[in-house]
Amino acid sequence: xxxxxxxxxxxxxxxxxxxxxxxxxxxxxxxxxxxxxxxxxxxxxxxxxxxxxxxxxxxxxxxxxxxxxxxxxxxxxxxxxxxxxxxxxxxxxxxxxxxxxxxxxxxxxxxxxxxxxxxxxxxxxxxxxxxxxxxxxxxxxxxxx
Numbered sequence: 001x002x003x004x005x006x007x008x009x010x011x012x013x014x015x016x017x018x019x020x021x022x023x024x025x026x027x028x029x030x031x032x033x034x035x036x037x038x039x040x041x042x043x044x045x046x047x048x049x050x051x052x053x054x055x056x057x058x059x060x061x062x063x064x065x066x067x068x069x070x071x072x073x074x075x076x077x078x079x080x081x082x083x084x085x086x087x088x089x090x091x092x093x094x095x096x097x098x099x100x101x102x103x104x105x106x107x108x109x110x111x112x113x114x115x116x117x118x119x120x121x122x123x124x125x126x127x128x129x130x131x132x133x134x135x136x137x138x139x140x141x142x143x144x145x
């Protein structure tokens with residue numbers, strides 16, 4: 001009887017350890033993941049780069065590039081007269097992504113004055129998180145479909 005109890009205890013312990021290990025497995029593979037829009041829209045193309053380590057975002061870079069490679073966030077008020085200026089709302093979107101729960105990611109909220117951007121950034125983030133599940137670090141080309 002003692003052997004049966006001991007055997008039951010050992011088997012239960014082994015299954016418990018196996019369940020704990022599965023519960024602690026990472027969802028995303030550590031790496032740098034990149035997305036860029038396929039086409040320029042009003043002279044700009046959005047890009048998103050994220051770094052993931054241990055299922056946490058460790059860095060984010062989101063901006064728009066013109067055909068010369070200039071960043072929208074670095075334009076002057078004269079070059080890009082928008083209120084609020086992209087130098088204000090682009091870092092806010094980055095911050096909102098950094099604070100998002102990537103394990104249960106759902107769309108982040110739009111920032112007033114830059115509402116079209118939220119569609120782009122949410123779409124890119126979902127594509128990159130899906131790629132991170134398999135460790136596919138190839139640059140993703142995002143179309144407006």
